[in-house]
Amino acid sequence: MNSGDKSNKKFPDFREIGIIPALLKILDANSITRPTPIQHQAIGMVLEGKDMIGIAQTGTGKTFAFGLPMLQQLAAGKKRGLIILPTRELAYQVEDALKPYANALGIKTAVFVGGASMQLQRQMIKQNPRILIATPGRLNDHLQKRTVSLKEVEILVLDEADRMLDMGFKPQINKILEHVPRERQTLLFSATMAQEIVQLATAQMRMPLRIEVAPTGTTAEKVEQELIIVRQQNKLTLLKSLLKEHSGQVLVFSRTKHGARKVTRALNEDKFHAAEIHSNKSLVQRRKSLEGFKKGTYRILVATDIASRGIDVTNIALVINYDLPDDPIDYIHRIGRTGRAEREGLAISFATPTQARNIRDIERLIRAPIPRRQHESLTPVSMENGPDTSQRHRRSSGRRPAQRSSGSRKPRRDSSRNSRPKKSLGKRKFKRK
Missing domain, CATH: 3.40.50.300 (P-loop containing nucleotide triphosphate hydrolases)
Structure with a gap:
């Protein structure tokens, strides 16, 4: 299935696409009443337990597209969710967005990124967080030290997957996937559908449905x-x-x-x-x-x-x-x-x-x-x-430009680690001073 962008339609509200009252209450309190195109298309599929590929740019509402249905499934009995992202800033951004909703359901979250204390993260693991939000480098550190187990992960999200592959993290992602159960739901979000994304989806997903809210290469309308x-x-x-x-x-x-x-x-x-x-x-x-x-x-x-x-x-x-x-x-x-x-x-x-x-x-x-x-x-x-x-x-400059071939490449230094991570546009009026 390949759903196109239906951005011209008036979407139903979150209640009509299956979001539970506890989450609706917080959405309403934040004046969020109607889903964005990707949320409208994705939430129902995720709630049904389907694997999914979402092609969307930043700023389209991807976090709630996977985050709200993940929380809802965890509240219904699934054990643990794992969200993997390319940078530590993005990891904290996702946690900040989801935390009020997780708190309403009594679900703990934890962020594992470089630059933060490993000891503190080990203490967080002991509190049994149900959602792990991590960057590839630091999560691999924990796996190597056997301080975290992914055996209970039932929902896996790979957010900005194209960026993670461009940054050279394919080996780390593959290593993480070896520790996650094969019987799981996998959600992959990417701005592009490069060949490496196709290969990753083929190897790691079960008949994924694909949704696309804007063709690859389009820029924001406004x-x-x-x-x-x-x-x-x-x-x-x-x-x-x-x-x-x-x-x-x-x-x-x-x-x-x-x-x-x-x-x-x-x-x-x-x-x-x-x-x-x-x-x-x-x-x-x-x-x-x-x-x-x-x-x-x-x-x-x-x-x-x-x-x-x-x-x-x-x-x-x-x-x-x-x-x-x-x-x-x-x-x-x-x-x-x-x-x-x-x-x-x-x-x-x-x-x-x-x-x-x-x-x-x-x-x-x-x-x-x-x-x-x-x-x-x-x-x-x-x-x-x-x-x-x-x-x-x-x-x-010493910085290698991004490569898009499917061959092996040297990873850029992980910003998550303790190191340095068609629509033609018409002229729109912009208010100046």
């Missing part, structure tokens, strides 16, 4: 996109000009940790109130920056791609790609951070004159041109026809 051609040395000046023009919270993406530090320092020198989040920051520092951004202590958050996966803030007004991503799919993930919860958003990307190929790759993926814009603070710049020097920059 996000206006703009592209500004700018020389590298003028990017910081342009960024500051844009921040003065636009109100609201802003998420800025840098390709490297060094770049994120440099941009954050420069913004704070000019009193812009910025925080940074990247894999050189400790778990405590990253959570503090993210919480400060959510609460409005910081108006601007500067992030790298690997560190940004747990950022789920509904009121981000503007996303700025200070650097274009190495992998075009990251462009979709980045701009999907704005335009959430029926709000309109704006995404502005900076490209240097030598990045014509990078732009073509992104536009080919999203199947639409990105409108060009000239900013008044800049001297007009044209694209160059010479070689794309961004490739040379990548090689010298």
Whole structure:
């Protein structure tokens, strides 16, 4: 079964798709009355115990699509659920979203990620949590030390599976799956249906149903996109000009940790109130920056791609790609951070004159041109026809671009460990100061 996006239909409320009163009460208290497209399609299937593949971008409501029916099944007698995700930020984000509902049912949750105390996590295991939320690296640590058992897992969720495979965690995932009972329900969520995802589903799932709320490569409907051609040395000046023009919270993406530090320092020198989040920051520092951004202590958050996966803030007004991503799919993930919860958003990307190929790759993926814009603070710049020097920059940066082949690859360092983790868009009006 392959269900398409039925986003134009008015969906029934959560009661009509089988959610129990205890969970409905909390949904109502949070003014959440109707499911998103993926929640509408997935919840019934999950409650029926079916294996499922969900193809959806970030910001579509995936967490409740698997989390609410998982909680409901555990309340009905299933023993334990396991949620595996690529980064520690995302793990905490999922726990924060599900915890009020779990508490209402008397179900304990536990997060196992790197950067946190192994001893504390061992104590959490003794409290018999019914839902384990973990990143591949730290969960493997516990399995190797035999401090956790997965024998009672009856519902397994692989969230952002494509990202985990891109980050090189296939061996860790396979090792985890060896410890999970074969007789289980498996739910896999991914932004793309790459060949590796197909292979994983074929090997580990039982006749999975597939739902897709947006075709692979589509971008958020409510996000206006703009592209500004700018020389590298003028990017910081342009960024500051844009921040003065636009109100609201802003998420800025840098390709490297060094770049994120440099941009954050420069913004704070000019009193812009910025925080940074990247894999050189400790778990405590990253959570503090993210919480400060959510609460409005910081108006601007500067992030790298690997560190940004747990950022789920509904009121981000503007996303700025200070650097274009190495992998075009990251462009979709980045701009999907704005335009959430029926709000309109704006995404502005900076490209240097030598990045014509990078732009073509992104536009080919999203199947639409990105409108060009000239900013008044800049001297007009044209694209160059010479070689794309961004490739040379990548090689010298020490970071390998994401690969999508099905062959073996060297894992990136796990951000979960104690280390550094078709729809064409028309022009939409965006309110400026």
